[in-house]
Structures are given as structure tokens and as C-alpha cells.
Amino acid sequence: MSAQEEGRPALSPAALQILVALATGDLHGYGIIQAVAAESQGRVRIGPGSLYDNLKRLMDQGWVRDLQPSSENEKRLYRLSAAGKAALAHEISRLDHLVRQTKRSLQAMKPRSVE
Amino acid sequence: MSSFISREVYRRFLVLYPEPFRKEFGDEMLGMFEACAAAQGFWSLLSDVVFSAFRQQLRYASAPSPKSAPLYTEIGSSSNLARILAVAVAGFGAAMLFSVFTTTGESKMPELHTALRAGHHVWVPKVMPEQCSQALEHVRTRPSRARLNRVK
Numbered sequence: 001m002s003a004q005e006e007g008r009p010a011l012s013p014a015a016l017q018i019l020v021a022l023a024t025g026d027l028h029g030y031g032i033i034q035a036v037a038a039e040s041q042g043r044v045r046i047g048p049g050s051l052y053d054n055l056k057r058l059m060d061q062g063w064v065r066d067l068q069p070s071s072e073n074e075k076r077l078y079r080l081s082a083a084g085k086a087a088l089a090h091e092i093s094r095l096d097h098l099v100r101q102t103k104r105s106l107q108a109m110k111p112r113s114v115e
Numbered sequence: 116m117s118s119f120i121s122r123e124v125y126r127r128f129l130v131l132y133p134e135p136f137r138k139e140f141g142d143e144m145l146g147m148f149e150a151c152a153a154a155q156g157f158w159s160l161l162s163d164v165v166f167s168a169f170r171q172q173l174r175y176a177s178a179p180s181p182k183s184a185p186l187y188t189e190i191g192s193s194s195n196l197a198r199i200l201a202v203a204v205a206g207f208g209a210a211m212l213f214s215v216f217t218t219t220g221e222s223k224m225p226e227l228h229t230a231l232r233a234g235h236h237v238w239v240p241k242v243m244p245e246q247c248s249q250a251l252e253h254v255r256t257r258p259s260r261a262r263l264n265r266v267k
Contacts, residue, residue, distance in 0.1 A: 030147040037154075045155050047163030048147055052140040053170055076143065 011091050014046055015054045019080065019088045022064060028075035029055075063087050121157045122148055128161060131168035131202050133175040165206040172202050 021035035058064040063084030
């Protein structure tokens, strides 16, 4: 892991959900909203404002790029870039480390006596 | 609220975004409005727009070239602070509208008048004390038909 990746701040939940949805393939805007809702069993719902707010930031960072439609009937698709895949892998690794560490802490925790 | 009106309100709220953002994503956001409103609700989408527009305005305000981020083309020369304030005021207005419509309901006011005239005890919500006191004052100053009959 590079020094740049080490110092990278954690992704927001919405940005993480969008990257996870795009990891399955190219999607248009509403497709991302549907994928996020499906992956979270309807618990996480991203509105269009939050979606494009995050997409804009991810595109500026170079993690997501848009594919311009060839005709007017087609919708613009969004694709995860190589840098985006690396960022997602780093975030998943960080979360995985956090989960394992928390599990160890919980197992080591002694039950308190109730008085 | 009819779908046409709600779509129009939503379209008007998109003006809160910086112009480059609106040009890039405005049509797509409007295109998915009906489907998202059915799933998430109109007010949820509106608050989503207000908060994300505020974030975008902050981002554009802190960007190195402020000329590329006017709120309106006709007031593109306004300062960053003015644009952020405009979004904040619009957000506050939307929140007030939301609280009024969801907690008491505009249509409840005629019922309040009727109930007060009939002499019923009325629960006065804290969010609209002014309107309720106005209604109470209106009923007090206007004698009821029964009282008028007694006078006659």
C-alpha cells in the first residue's frame, strides 16, 4: 500500500455505495440508485442530488468516468476507472481490517458482573 | 400535489446548483424525478437537492476559479458568500414549508375556525401559535349566530 493510500480519508457511505454499485459494471444514474437500493435491501436510498454530488466528486478525482451516449435515446453511463478500483479495494481492505479488529476486541472483552 | 407541479417545483430548485453542475447533470436529475419521487417521496428529494446544492456551492466557492461557478447566469458576478447565502435561505424556506405541511396541514385552518366557533376545546400545535391565536381572536371578535339570536 502506497503512502498516498495510507493517508487517504475514509470514503463517505454514499460514495462507497456508488463505487460498489459500479464495481458490478457500467451503469446509468438511475441504475446506480437501483443497484444501491438492491444491495442494501432497500435500507440505503440515494436521491438524485446526493448521487450526482458524489459522482461529480468521484469524476473530479478520476475514480469514475462517464461514457457519452452515441445517440439521443441512450443514457450516459458511468464506469469505474482503474484508480477508482484501487480506491475501492483500499477502502474495502480498511473496512475488513476494522471488522476483524472489532471482532477480536469483542471476543477479548470480559463480561461485566451485574450488581 | 400533482406530479406536474411537483416536477416543476423540483426543476426550479435545481437552479440552486452552480451553473456548470446544472448543465452537466440537471437533465439527468429531472429525467429520473418521477421514478425517484415514487420510491422516496417528493419532500425527501427536495431536501436532498437543497443539501447537495449547498455542498456543491461550497465546493465551487472554494475552487480556485470562482468565475466558473455562478448560481444564475444573470447574477454571475455575485460573490461566493451571496451564492451560499441564497442556497441557505432557500433551504431554510424549504424546511419551514416542509414542517408546516407535514405537522399541521394548511387545510386544517378552516376546521380550526369551525371548531372554535362551535365552542369545542382545540389542541393548539406549538408550531403555529400565531395562526391559531389569530383564528381565536377572529372568533372572539365575531359574535356567534346563537349569541346574535339571544341579543335579538
